[in-house]
Amino acid sequence: MKFQLRQLEAFRAVAETGNVTKAAKSLGVSQPAVSRLLSDFGKSIGFELFERRQGVLVPTSESRYLLAEVRRVLDGLDHLEDLRRDLTERTGGHIRIACLPGFAISHLPRVLVAFLEDRPGVTVTLEPDRPERILEWIIGEQYDCGITDAFAGHPATESSDILIRSACILPPGHPLQAKPVITPLDLAGEKMIHTRRDSRFFHRLSRAFSNYGVEINSWIEVRQFTAACMMVAEGAGASVVSALDAEQFADRGLVIRPFEPAIHHRLTILRPATGSRTPIVLDFIDAFTRSLAPFLAEPGAEATGD
Incomplete structure (x- = not known):
C-alpha cells in the first residue's frame, strides 16, 4: 500500500482544522484538491476517515490511531528538511575535533567561539590528547578532524601541514x-x-x-x-x-x-581518508587555517615536527 505525502498532509490538516476549506487554505491548494486527496487516501486505507458532528469534521475512532502515526511521520520529514537546510546552509551539524592539549586551552577556543557565532545549530565535541591518541581516533573515524604535530603519515588519513x-x-x-x-x-x-x-x-x-x-x-x-x-x-x-x-x-x-x-x-590537520566529509567540517578547517595566518612561517621554510 502506497500513500502520497500530500494525502498525509491533507489528512492531518483536516483533522486539525475540522474543515476542508481551512485545511485547503493552510496547505495552499484548492478545496476540491483537498477533497480529492482525502477521498483517495480513504480508499487506500479502507475505512472512513471523518464523521461530521455539528458541522465539524471529526476523526473516526479508527483514524484517530492513524492520525498519531501520520503526525509522527510528517514531523520526521519536517526534521529531515530542517537538517537538510542546516547542512546546505552550513548552520547545523556536529563537529568532532581532537587536538593537542595546548590548543584546547589557548588558541582554539577563540576560533570556535567566532566560528559558532553565526551557526547556532552547530554543536562541537572537543577532545584534547597526545598525538598518538589523536592519530588512533582519526584512523578509527571517531573524530572528524585532528590538530596535531609529529605526524609521519598514515594511509588511513588525509593531512595538510x-x-x-x-x-x-x-x-x-x-x-x-x-x-x-x-x-x-x-x-x-x-x-x-x-x-x-x-x-x-x-x-x-x-x-x-x-x-x-x-x-x-x-x-x-x-x-x-x-x-x-x-x-x-x-x-x-x-x-x-x-x-x-x-x-x-x-x-x-x-x-x-x-x-x-x-x-x-609543523602543525598537521588530519582527517579520515574515508567517511563523512560534511561541509561544516570543511568550513571549520578553513576557519582554523585562516586564524593561523599571523603566525605562518615564510614560504619555502623547512618543516620540523615538535
Whole structure:
C-alpha cells in the first residue's frame, strides 16, 4: 500500500482544522484538491476517515490511531528538511575535533567561539590528547578532524601541514628584552625550558645553538609549548617556542622576540581518508587555517615536527 505525502498532509490538516476549506487554505491548494486527496487516501486505507458532528469534521475512532502515526511521520520529514537546510546552509551539524592539549586551552577556543557565532545549530565535541591518541581516533573515524604535530603519515588519513614560525620568550623585565632579535649567542648561559629531547623541534634548536658555538643550558624539559610559556611568564628561564603559543601569553607580560636562525614548528590537520566529509567540517578547517595566518612561517621554510 502506497500513500502520497500530500494525502498525509491533507489528512492531518483536516483533522486539525475540522474543515476542508481551512485545511485547503493552510496547505495552499484548492478545496476540491483537498477533497480529492482525502477521498483517495480513504480508499487506500479502507475505512472512513471523518464523521461530521455539528458541522465539524471529526476523526473516526479508527483514524484517530492513524492520525498519531501520520503526525509522527510528517514531523520526521519536517526534521529531515530542517537538517537538510542546516547542512546546505552550513548552520547545523556536529563537529568532532581532537587536538593537542595546548590548543584546547589557548588558541582554539577563540576560533570556535567566532566560528559558532553565526551557526547556532552547530554543536562541537572537543577532545584534547597526545598525538598518538589523536592519530588512533582519526584512523578509527571517531573524530572528524585532528590538530596535531609529529605526524609521519598514515594511509588511513588525509593531512595538510602548516608551518608556524618560532619566537624567543623571556620573563617580564629580562635584560634581553631591549634586543629586537634573539640569537643563540644571546641565550648562552640562560636557563632554557625546551621541548622533549626526542622532538624534531629540539633537534633543530640544538643544531642552531651548535652552529653558533653555544650549548643549550638545559633546565626544564616539557612536552607542550604551553607549559614552557606558563613557566617563563612566571619568571623561570627562557625558551624558544611556537609564535602562536607565545602570543597566547602576551597579556601576562611575556617578552616575545623573533628568534634567529629561523626554526619552524609543523602543525598537521588530519582527517579520515574515508567517511563523512560534511561541509561544516570543511568550513571549520578553513576557519582554523585562516586564524593561523599571523603566525605562518615564510614560504619555502623547512618543516620540523615538535
